[in-house]
Amino acid sequence: xxxxxxxxxxxxxxxxxxxxxxxxxxxxxxxxxxxxxxxxxxxxxxxxxxxxxxxxxxxxxxxxxxxxxxxxxxxxxxxxxxxxxxxxxxxxxxxxxxxxxxxxxxxxxxxxxxx
Amino acid sequence: xxxxxxxxxxxxxxxxxxxxxxxxxxxxxxxxxxxxxxxxxxxxxxxxxxxxxxxxxxxxxxxxxxxxxxxxxxxxxxxxxxxxxxxxxxxxxxxxxxxxxxxxxxxxxxxx
Numbered sequence: 362x363x364x365x366x367x368x369x370x371x372x373x374x375x376x377x378x379x380x381x382x383x384x385x386x387x388x389x390x391x392x393x394x395x396x397x398x399x400x401x402x403x404x405x406x407x408x409x410x411x412x413x414x415x416x417x418x419x420x421x422x423x424x425x426x427x428x429x430x431x432x433x434x435x436x437x438x439x440x441x442x443x444x445x446x447x448x449x450x451x452x453x454x455x456x457x458x459x460x461x462x463x464x465x466x467x468x469x470x471x472x473x474x475x476x
Numbered sequence: 477x478x479x480x481x482x483x484x485x486x487x488x489x490x491x492x493x494x495x496x497x498x499x500x501x502x503x504x505x506x507x508x509x510x511x512x513x514x515x516x517x518x519x520x521x522x523x524x525x526x527x528x529x530x531x532x533x534x535x536x537x538x539x540x541x542x543x544x545x546x547x548x549x550x551x552x553x554x555x556x557x558x559x560x561x562x563x564x565x566x567x568x569x570x571x572x573x574x575x576x577x578x579x580x581x582x583x584x585x586x587x588x
Contacts, residue, residue, distance in 0.1 A: 404578040464510045467520040
């Protein structure tokens, strides 16, 4: 059973540009969550999608957005990049229906560096 | 608002010693608590998941306990090995919000 796939693994972007990250969840999982990890703030929740609908959103500016497709794959977009957006972005997959009883499975992450 | 704390932030032990990692949370109305391991620059690997109705979970050399009333979870790693060197994170899940709240992690170094 394939795990959670995140692409690309590494990205270097310039301030002001925009970036799109992709996440393919475990087959059959319908929920995808995104987290940002930085040395200063640790792991912070960005948003969660289930069946193409955003169910929850963390405390991030509107420059951070996402979407989910009918095959459950998800993308997150960051516009007008700032130096502080440099982070490891992690995607988590779960079945999504009802309360999460079997935990989350994370991908390997996308390392974004903004210069 | 849920807050999760892990103390200490870093720990160094000689090989063979047992590891005890602590996690505390402020809101006891959690549904479950999950322990993860993270190697440098990598994603999170799930180690153990404890449901709120459980007191502990075991997998090999790993044992995790949960005490909701005191807002604490402990991860025990028996007979540590250099390969156990990593950062260990705990995360509390509450149904409302469908998200995990993470602690800051404990960075572990097991010296040969």
